[in-house]
Amino acid sequence: MARSSVLRSTAWLWFLATVAVLVVGFRQAIFLVPMEETMGNLQRIFYYHLPHAVLGLIFPYVNLVASLGFLYWRRRDPLKALTADALAVASAEVTVLYVGICLGTGMLWGKPAWGIWWAWDARLTTALILWLIYVSYLLLRRFSPAGQIGVLAAVLAVFAAIDVPIVYMSIQWWRTQHPAPVFGPNGGGIDPRFLPAVFWNLAGWAMWGIFLIAFRFALERRRQIAEQDAALQALEASLETPQ
């Protein structure tokens, strides 16, 4: 996966550690933690839903930092800018994945628990809009002409990151104006007996998310380097052509 063996060993160790943490988390969530009173065993899906929701709010900011880095280094140090761009696309894709899983697990939980697949309450609407914004980011990357993908995507990432708090505030105001049923864990926090499952799963899915981003980043870097090599070959070939 990496050209140096240090990176390769680190990647393997991280992967194995992640699997170990996820296994412990699974055991905690499914077998060890006591059953919740009102919803029974169905509530255990929460231990998968919560980490994906929390991480889905953090990875967009990784994307923002990487995009700002790209814009900063674009003229000053193009190679650093390329690296930043690779990180931006990797974190955007993992954001879409995590927020998508958050929405999916939420729906799977909601239907048996409350009888409906979806409710336009504050939290769900905000998560959906977050997902839509980052899908549009990936679409822009796909549709842009080759030389401009990084710049255009970085600009959209700035717009997206500014929009996230605006979306959150406006939808909160909308839903407190017309109170709608509030879904999710009961306000007031989580019973301490459930905390081990929450922490282990949060740690495990965070490690997994970091692993995925790093893997995707490495893939993107390989693609960029291959592109550069191809461009260099084309340049050299054109220089050799007899005039």
Added chain:
Amino acid sequence: MKYFGHVLDHLRKDLRLEWRSRDSINGMLFFVLLIVVVFSIAFDPAGYPTTTRQISGGILWVGILFASITALNQSWTREQRNQVLEAQRMAPSPASALFLGKVLANMLFVLVVEAILAPIFVIFFNLQVLGNAWLLAIILPLGTWALIVNGTFFAALGLRARNRELLLPLLLLPISLPAILMMVQATTGVLTAELDPIQIRTWITQLAGYDIIYTTVCILLFETVLNAE
């Protein structure tokens, strides 16, 4: 002050070009009329008068949104003919002046269309504004600005992309969702008088805040987009 001179020059150029062909405005006017008719068939204002008033804010803004997208899609194409865009890039005036000029031109076109749309809408939907109708004179421009400023920027963003015309709504709609919420809530609040003046004022303030934030971001980032190659 020279900056505003540049903005005015760009504005005058766009207005003059539009006046000569009047493609965009005519297309938008007819499109908007068709949208009102389609929505009338879809939602039957005569059969459900109370529901109609409650959803009319949303319908009005969806209509304006679709009409704006048709105008925005072609607002940059006139810069692509005859390599005008390259000339613009080489011009010493700041790129954001070009952007602001174009936003103001698009804003004027859409406001003209809204001024004609609103009475048609009131007629076909038998609307009576139950709240303070003068508030609509603030809400409509603020909401339109939110759509146009982001729309003009994203139209420029996708200028050299393939599927350019498809890309604009795909980029514009997610980012504009909070603004659409604010403008629809404010408009419905005024039309149905179901919201307190304080709540309506909060929506208007949020919308104004959205406009200021995104106008600033667009002005700051336009140069990057124009020189993306």
